[in-house]
Amino acid sequence: MSLGPLRPSPLVEQAAERIRAHIAEGYWPVGGRLPGETTLATTLGVGRSTVREALRALAGAGLVQARQGAGVFVTATTPREDWPTRLRKAQLADLYEVRMLVEVQAAGLAAARRTEADITALRAALDRRRAAAAEDDVVFVDADIALHAAVAAAAHNPVLTDLLAEFAPVLREGLVELIALLDLRAEDAAHGEERHAELVEAVRRGDARAAERASHEELSQMLAHLRAG
The missing domain is CATH 1.10.10.10 (Winged helix-like DNA-binding domain superfamily/Winged helix DNA-binding domain)
Known part of the structure; x- marks a missing residue:
């Protein structure tokens, strides 16, 4: 050639x-x-x-x-995959482990840094998640991810916000499939409502430890479903 x-x-x-x-x-x-x-x-x-x-x-x-x-x-004959491609190919459980590491810390930062505007946004996101319990799985997952995004936004770290935004599309697809596969909303349409309410309240109070605990408990519960599935 x-x-x-x-x-x-x-x-x-x-x-x-x-x-x-x-x-x-x-x-x-x-x-x-x-x-x-x-x-x-x-x-x-x-x-x-x-x-x-x-x-x-x-x-x-x-x-x-x-x-x-x-x-x-x-140094190589084939190009390495970019980050979005690697995320799309990753196992959902692996993504969730990383999500836990990031979001638990984000919850603590949010509690320490939240503003009144953040509190208003968190309450609105929690209300939307509650309302979405009456909708299909796609709408519910979107509302759930939006609430977690609001917590991350309250941490006021743009790198953290961007990192979680990279995860969001892959998590959305995986969670919709998981909820349908395991029928997680069959008995509780607002799956995880109590933990999410505790998370928002802890951030509102400025209680970093409580926020981290609520975030860890909520995410670890879903991770357990992933590993079991």
């Missing part, structure tokens, strides 16, 4: 794909050094800045690594 000149646009994507294909075919083996920027630019018919951006993209995918003063070396 010849590298050959590229079409005018989009040059960076084309350059990255052409280099990636050569790596996948073993033209440049793992551990081997790629040609220099000037050589790649000449061969591909692009500027050195385009090659540099393409190599940066490939480094982000875990295919190459730049070594100071030595050049760029191949």
Whole structure:
């Protein structure tokens, strides 16, 4: 396969794909050094800045690594999966274990940092969850996740909020399936209502330990269902 000149646009994507294909075919083996920027630019018919951006993209995918003063070396033949892809493939129980680690701490932070606006939002989210008990599983799970998101928002840590938002779509799908599979709402349509009310009240009072305890008890109960299932 010849590298050959590229079409005018989009040059960076084309350059990255052409280099990636050569790596996948073993033209440049793992551990081997790629040609220099000037050589790649000449061969591909692009500027050195385009090659540099393409190599940066490939480094982000875990295919190459730049070594100071030595050049760029191949580190893998296939790109590593991005975070959303890995989440989609993960077992729900594994996600829940991580969710517990994060949300229990978030509950404590929420109790310490909540504002009056947060308390209002939490009460509204709890009311929506109660009302959703009369709805189908999808509506109920959405309301449940929204309540947990409101707790996380009250912690006032944007990284924490973003992290839980990454989990939300996968958790939503998994929980809807789990609730239907185990018929968890058959006897209690507002599954976990008491624990969620305790969580909101603990955050309102500013009691971090009680908030963490309520969050842990609620999430660990669902994790037990996951492991048993």
